Amino acid sequence: MVEVYDDCTKIDHCADKQEKAALIVALRNKLTGSNRAWAEGIFDFLDFESFRLARGHAPVTPLGDTDDLKVMAVLDAAYRHGAFRGLCRTPGGAEWIGVLGEFCAAMVHQGFKWLRSADVDDWELPALGQAWCKGMAAWGLVGLTMAVDAAGQDTDNDEALYRIHTVVVAHHMAGAGWLRYRGPHPHRHFDRTVRGAAPAESAIRQFAAWRGWPRELTEVLVRSARHVNTWVSPPAPPIHHSRQRGLILGPHTPRLNARVNQVVDELVPLIGDMTPEEITEARWRCGSWLMNFLPVWRARGDRTDAVPEVSAFGGVLGVLRESRPRPHITTEQAQRIIEWCRARTEHLRPDDQRKIMDEIEATVAIRGRLPGAPSATGTDARRFKDGVWSTAALSVVYSRHGGREVPEDMREPTVRLFNAITAHRRIPGLDVERGHVNTDCWVCVCDQLFTGLVDNRPCTGVLVANIQGSLSYCHCGLGATVDDNDLGTR
Numbered sequence: 001m002v003e004v005y006d007d008c009t010k011i012d013h014c015a016d017k018q019e020k021a022a023l024i025v026a027l028r029n030k031l032t033g034s035n036r037a038w039a040e041g042i043f044d045f046l047d048f049e050s051f052r053l054a055r056g057h058a059p060v061t062p063l064g065d066t067d068d069l070k071v072m073a074v075l076d077a078a079y080r081h082g083a084f085r086g087l088c089r090t091p092g093g094a095e096w097i098g099v100l101g102e103f104c105a106a107m108v109h110q111g112f113k114w115l116r117s118a119d120v121d122d123w124e125l126p127a128l129g130q131a132w133c134k135g136m137a138a139w140g141l142v143g144l145t146m147a148v149d150a151a152g153q154d155t156d157n158d159e160a161l162y163r164i165h166t167v168v169v170a171h172h173m174a175g176a177g178w179l180r181y182r183g184p185h186p187h188r189h190f191d192r193t194v195r196g197a198a199p200a201e202s203a204i205r206q207f208a209a210w211r212g213w214p215r216e217l218t219e220v221l222v223r224s225a226r227h228v229n230t231w232v233s234p235p236a237p238p239i240h241h242s243r244q245r246g247l248i249l250g251p252h253t254p255r256l257n258a259r260v261n262q263v264v265d266e267l268v269p270l271i272g273d274m275t276p277e278e279i280t281e282a283r284w285r286c287g288s289w290l291m292n293f294l295p296v297w298r299a300r301g302d303r304t305d306a307v308p309e310v311s312a313f314g315g316v317l318g319v320l321r322e323s324r325p326r327p328h329i330t331t332e333q334a335q336r337i338i339e340w341c342r343a344r345t346e347h348l349r350p351d352d353q354r355k356i357m358d359e360i361e362a363t364v365a366i367r368g369r370l371p372g373a374p375s376a377t378g379t380d381a382r383r384f385k386d387g388v389w390s391t392a393a394l395s396v397v398y399s400r401h402g403g404r405e406v407p408e409d410m411r412e413p414t415v416r417l418f419n420a421i422t423a424h425r426r427i428p429g430l431d432v433e434r435g436h437v438n439t440d441c442w443v444c445v446c447d448q449l450f451t452g453l454v455d456n457r458p459c460t461g462v463l464v465a466n467i468q469g470s471l472s473y474c475h476c477g478l479g480a481t482v483d484d485n486d487l488g489t490r
Contacts, residue, residue, distance in 0.1 A: 008083050024049055041085035048081035068203035070126045079106040087167050093160025096214040100147050101164025105171050107140030112175030116183050134196030134478040141476055143224035144168045149253040152298035165295045166460050173467045176477030177446025185443050198225035227252045249287040259299035260287045263309050267316045270336040278323050285315035292469035295461040296399040306344035307399040313337050314388030317367045328369035337364050348398055356394045363391050380415045396461040403459025413449040416440050418470045
């Protein structure tokens with residue numbers, strides 16, 4: 001599949017008509033006879049490029065002259081002709097979920113493509129140009145999350161949701177941090193100059209009626225666009241700087257949000273002396289935390305959800321050591337957290353439970369700063385536990401799909417990416433030492449981590465949770481300065 005998509009890229013970038021025609025014929029011959037679902041989208045792409053070669057223009061049909069309708073026309077064409085069709089189809093699950101996944105993948109892909117406007121033909125660039133790219137990528141990611149909120153209650157949809165999550169987020173990770181996909185970059189975060197706005201509800205509904213989209217698909221796209229267009233970072237206490245708060249999980253995902261609150265309500269009594277302000281911060285923090293587990297977490301409260309939820313203790317302990325700060329939690333508090341985690345993992349095989357509980361005990365001690373906490377070899381190895389990545393990776397592996405955790409040689413880049421991407425939000429003396437942050441270009445280290453994880457082939461859910469989790473701390477990798485809180489048109 002990778003080779004086929006590389007061939008698509010060559011066709012997309014080829015300026016010579018004769019050479020492009022030869023590439024189209026070669027790829028068509030390579031795929032002839034294939035019955036794979038994703039081949040449907042490749043053939044659509046080849047038909048699209050053949051049409052452009054023969055007629056000199058793209059088969060795009062805007063329904064009106066407004067910017068929103070032009071953007072919808074391009075997104076619709078990218079979905080139908082951009083090799084996305086078939087990528088999110090699974091044997092089970094509601095049909096609209098696969099279509100939504102493919103459309104969201106087109107949004108994220110097109111958002112990053114517009115950002116690299118030098119590679120974009122005139123037909124692909126709407127009137128507002130790069131101003132749309134941030135909104136498109138955010139719309140695709142929020143739409144994906146709302147799909148989990150809307151359809152995750154039904155176990156029949158689990159595999160479809162897993163598939164679309166990994167496809168859409170793979171495009172996000174590649175667009176944000178894979179240099180082969182993203183292309184040259186200025187070694188800095190995107191900022192508010194990439195304005196960010198999703199189309200208005202009227203444009204979405206007009207296209208939905210024209211294309212005959214299922215009602216569920218239309219409603220998720222309308223609600224997610226509305227959220228992107230009205231979201232701003234709420235003010236936070238100065239000590240918490242400008243953390244992401246509520247873009248992915250929040251009131252717009254009521255079922256997921258209710259489950260986050262239930263988990264926090266279980267964790268708070270284990271500490272016993274949290275203030276109302278700390279509890280509020282813990283709800284925000286754990287929402288951002290559990291968002292990373294959406295490939296496997298469905299917020300149903302069943303035993304498979306219980307395993308990814310164990311790592312939420314990291315969010316609560318992070319609040320405790322930043323908001324007061326306190327030097328450490330007590331041994332009794334640590335033991336209550338450990339027993340809470342033990343109860344949530346008791347259905348695992350004995351060897352698996354023992355392995356994850358060993359990680360949990362060490363992580364609680366390090367993150368809770370217990371006197372005599374175990375040491376780890378090297379700063380990055382200790383930080384990998386302190387950041388709860390070790391527990392998080394195992395919780396994804398043991399929840400539903402199995403597979404490998406983060407390989408040893410990828411743990412250092414994991415820490416470096418998180419430190420680089422959140423350097424301006426670190427609190428000297430409370431988080432990690434100041435001299436250990438802001439030493440990398442986050443795009444370069446993300447490229448190293450993304451490529452390394454793909455080559456090492458850990459569990460797909462682990463790859464998604466690992467990099468997507470870091471990107472979510474900087475407004476989905478689409479704007480990371482402290483004052484960049486403007487996703488919409490305000």
